[in-house]
Amino acid sequence: MPSTALSNHQIRLAARPVGTPTRDNWSFTSEPVADPDSGGVLVKTLYLSLDPAMRGWMNDAKSYIPPVGIGEVMRAGGIGVVVASKNPAYAVGDHVSAGLGVQEYCLIAQSELARSGIFKVDAKVGTLTQWLNVLGMPGMTGYFGLSDIGQPKAGETVVVSGAAGAVGQTVGQLAKIRGCRAVGIAGGPAKCDWVVRELGFDACIDYKSGSVRDGLKEHCPKGVDIYFDNVGGEILDHVLAKINRKARIIICGAISQYNNTAPVQGPKNYLSLLVNRARMEGMVVFDYADRYPVAIVEMAAYLKDGRMKSKEDVVAGLDTFPEALLKLFSGENFGKLVLQVAN
């Protein structure tokens, strides 16, 4: 049992950002760690997942989940270790994945266990950071978005933006496993090289150094059958201009638009959907939660046999959270961005 003398450092949403979040949008608080009541568990945070979706949760807008309230601990998924338990399903020392929040300790009451999404993770199946990457929410997003909405067929061309990011690396590698041509879009030669050499994509277009339009023309000689969109903006329009008949576009995110203070840029080439009898469909990974276990088994097998690789970009220190988060929007992160909170 932890002593109540232990202090829990937390990062809370202090004010809603306009445009890019700054340090002023956060407050840094500290409170004593409480013991769990009957049925509850106390989890010590080890790693937190930093995701583009967090930016959306900071806005006071109707979305697929309620916004984080002002004064609340910032929402975040993470991996931790159970340090106190009054629930027979969780033993001290168990590693778990759960909605821990941006804080050092997370006390989860019995009534909150389901909502926290807590489950035990097996460090023999994947490393703790892989459980936030290909075995975690980004991996599940790529898996179900590509499989269920994309419905890839061998020989088709799959394009994915944010290719070096957490979701993108899963999508491209899974596309290859499914027998497709995988073409990434990423920023900078280092990411593009890595996506091709390490992950085995057929090509990767550097949107920072050349024309995406020309890149698509060169690397998608048979057009685009599936586009997995993480970025929105102009890149979505360039891909719309290259889609094939009956193409499927998965709208997973629009990172280029999240810090906009101007209205979102709509895809002006959307009538390509009409010409090509194509489909654009949105997805939210939580809808597939009951099928995560099946997908995790499949992904773990690919990790083991080497067909799936996983790269995490680990930043250390809870207090670096405000700046670390911004790496996602500047494109500075290389691989799945993870905040290490404790060893």
Place this chain on the structure above:
Amino acid sequence: MPSTALSNHQIRLAARPVGTPTRDNWSFTSEPVADPDSGGVLVKTLYLSLDPAMRGWMNDAKSYIPPVGIGEVMRAGGIGVVVASKNPAYAVGDHVSAGLGVQEYCLIAQSELARSGIFKVDAKVGTLTQWLNVLGMPGMTGYFGLSDIGQPKAGETVVVSGAAGAVGQTVGQLAKIRGCRAVGIAGGPAKCDWVVRELGFDACIDYKSGSVRDGLKEHCPKGVDIYFDNVGGEILDHVLAKINRKARIIICGAISQYNNTAPVQGPKNYLSLLVNRARMEGMVVFDYADRYPVAIVEMAAYLKDGRMKSKEDVVAGLDTFPEALLKLFSGENFGKLVLQVAN
């Protein structure tokens, strides 16, 4: 057999329009009527279908069918009567539907019969103008777009723009037959009243006299499950803001954008697709040609039992074609726009 002294007046594309087409985009020619060769038929045009899609065919752009070439007779579907035949399947006096073009006579060689889409129409099943409306291409567009892409379920709310137009009237009436709530969007009180009183829509929003946003709020208290979009532009954005989870948006056209000289306005609310796990899908009616006969039987039954009504706006005279076409874009037509070429 017609005498070759008969003259065939034709309207040809003379120049590609920039923005709204003018009379200068057309040339008016005349040539002798030729007799059909073996297997061919000569059809006298009675009625031509004027459709928003025609504007797209005038552009030199890749689309679902090739553009009309400069100097070619303008493409148009129509209803005519066979006046000479060297094909045992068609007798003089038969009424047929076919791609006749904007001309008084259409000579269809045997090798061109399939491509012309020719089929005999039964004037006892529907009037000749109904064969260009609910029993014709617009009816088929509404039928397959709503049924196949929309997949309506009883109790759902279906919104359709261009509600008083050819496709719109079919969509709303079919939605009612399928047990849905049908809400139209149209321009002006006369059209809106007619859509509600005559066609039986639950409501119709007048986009010319009020806020579409407020209208949707009032008339779609349970949100929007299906949106059949004929217009694009701001109305699409307003509906995107009101869609329900798993909504289906059928992209059939974007008449508000066809005469634009500026780039098409993309739907800036497209991320509502993500939040609502919704789908936006394009359709082209020609893909369903092999299923037209089944749909026509169903639609004819609805016409007969009074559940489906059909309104055509008939303009007379081949030479009025350039001005008549523009009624579609100003919203002046009331019902399916038809050009009467002969009695």
